[in-house]
Amino acid sequence: MRIEDLQVAFSTEEGPVEALDGVELTIHQGTFHGLIGETGCGKSVTGQTIMGLLDNNARIKKGRIMYREQDLLKLSSRQMERQIRGNEIAMIFQDPGSSLNPLFTIKNQIEEAIKMYRPVPRERREGLILEALQQVKLPDARNLMHRYPHQLSGGMKQRVMIAMMLACNPRLLIADEPTTALDVSIQAQFIKVLKDLKDNLDLTILYITHDLAVISELCDYVSVMYAGRIVENLSMYDLFRDPCHPYTEKLVNSVLGVSTRLDQLEEIPGSVPRLINPPPGCRFHPRCSEVLPVCSQEVPLLKEVKGLHSVACHRR
């Protein structure tokens, strides 16, 4: 998938919120791609735009989302529903509880999803349901599928959500903060399940999170977002060893590693600007310690550092 110059604004009583301002992002097939950045920088809006699930007050001002040679932004909502959502691209949300229907068993719900998105003969469906539940390492899947969501723990529900996606066989999965509602040990199990899937299936994931530790466990590539723009695209290796953008450097240095002392941790001064009236030029300039006069006047464009590593900064 290639996102080009994507601009999205929301109309609000206070004025337009310029949530995405020229997002450029490429996700390669078979890779796990992380999307990171502080709260409010546009990560979820990026995921919602890909899925065609933006709020009613949103307007897509410009851009293309090229997915297997077609521009998703040119499809009608009916085409998105029939051809893309669920069977090509699926999304896992933060709170699994609210995505499962309490009135139906796990089997009913996965079966409904298969009926909608995967044209297979009726007698094959149960096999697919079992296979998906086993892929996410849910024990005793044969009995478990007859239970209701309230009979499962948060971690199990989260895995059922992934099983539901897998049963529909999407090519691209968008996971928006899928572990924030889970406690730490369940988070670890969830990440292990995703890692196993990565090793065994040809799955592509866009993984949205604040959590650099999770990203470092799972992802091959990372895009760093700041105030509605991608400021750096780089490999996981480069994220910790060779970040170029001052914001990426600060983000990495603000994380507690095994060998970091507390006094080595850096805090990023200030906060993400409001997007109703964002700073001109580089949106990071009010917080940047390396700011130049040009930074408040010209928007820095992404340029290649090497291979798949690109950065948007006047200094680099």
Ligand SMILES: Nc1ncnc2c1ncn2[C@@H]1O[C@H](COP(=O)(O)OP(=O)(O)OP(=O)(O)O)[C@@H](O)[C@H]1O
């Ligand atoms: N329906 C809406 N109306 C107005 N503004 C919105 C709407 N949805 C999102 N926004 C704004 O768009 C910007 C980006 O929001 P988004 O939810 O993508 O942030 P995020 O990076 O996912 O943050 P978080 O890490 O907290 O989930 C924010 O300024 C947010 O307030």
Ligand code: SF4
């Ligand atoms: S463009 Fe300027 S303000 Fe923005 S990150 Fe680079 S040096 Fe800092």
Ligand SMILES: [Mg+2]
């Ligand atoms: Mg979000």
